[in-house]
Amino acid sequence: MTTSINDLIVAAPDTSCDVELAKGPWEFDTFPGYGPGASENDVIPEPVVRPGQLPAEYQRMTDDELHARIRAAKDKLGSRLVILGHFYQRDEVIQYADFVGDSFQLANAALTKPDSDTIVFCGVHFMAETADILARPEQHVILPNLAAGCSMADMADEDSVEACWEDLMAVYGEEPDADGKQPVIPVTYMNSSAALKAFCGRHGGIVxxxxxxxxxxxxxxxxxxxVLFFPDQHLGRNTAKAMGIPLEQMPMWSPRKELGGNTVEELNDAKVILWHGFCSVHKRFSVAQIEKARAEFPGVKVIVHPESPMPVVDAADAAGSTDAIRKYVIASEPGDVIAIGTEVNMVNRLAAEFPDRTIFCLDPVVCPCSTMYRIHPGYLAWTLDGLVAGELRNEIVVPDDIATDAKVALERMLAALPK
Structure with missing residues (x-):
């Protein structure tokens, strides 16, 4: 049941996955916002800074010409280059990745090639920042398209989190309790800026x-x-709920409201304070979609990403990271029907890899991650050609003062092995 993105766009032109997604992303990189296909729920930060367009030469190249350029550059660069690709990346790009995985796996993969000169990260901005923080000082990290950001990451900015922290310290005080426990520990999801990872490193927190x-x-x-958990409320809520923490002890922090919209009593009773952020792709999944899948395919197995809303996770048979979803499919049997609630590029790739199962995306609109989608073979060819010519294009460099504190929080993350 594999279907291309372009087929789906043509089939459903009246949905939020508009026909412009089929165009080259360079046509939108200088526009404000996140581009075609982005959710109307995305909160666009101000000011929005966009890079210049891809050189016209690469815009005009055919697919065959672009792929020939990429292969030639990879061959010439050899072991000096390592390409990392996130599960959500488009197939035309993922085929060139030396490592494919979720954000935890790719953070580790970046450490396994200490002899490479350059890491090209086919993902989004916060992933490339993390790779730069963890890389050796002499290694370079490139993001093929600087417009590949993350709307969720933009929902928690450094100033808002600092202001929240000041308010919480005023409520809780800064002294540990009789058991030596701090009043609150900041935890940021990987989908956040290097500055917020550094914030966690400075305040005894973790990624x-x-x-x-x-x-x-x-x-x-x-x-x-x-715990103060940001920026994704759904991952925080679903994880804490599975650990037995009641919902009434998980208040939401809305950064534009006084005390995040909470009373002092609610904050004192809190165990997990959830930031008002979300992934616009995973927010699209619904209980109604699961019910429809079960009605049409009796016996269907449903697995969703924990960035999905809590009712969706509760209604599914399983929930897990992108790697957990992949392992769930691998462990299934021929003939199984599996409905998956995550980004469509990964779902379609799994469907192609396991043709003896029926695998489909829960969302009938099946929007791709509009910012991840900005990594196009044209950008990959352009950046690799630059490396061959001795030029670093779109290098990601995290300032030392931020990188030092962020690395503390990231190393704590790497030591916290998944169960």
């Missing part, structure tokens, strides 16, 4: 991924009385 979120929360509760 998590969807793979190790439960391990990270256990780590945090060993050291603190409560």
């Amino acid at each position: 998590c991924t969807s793979s190790n979120a439960a391990t990270v929360l256990e780590w945090a509760f060993e050291r603190g009385q409560r």
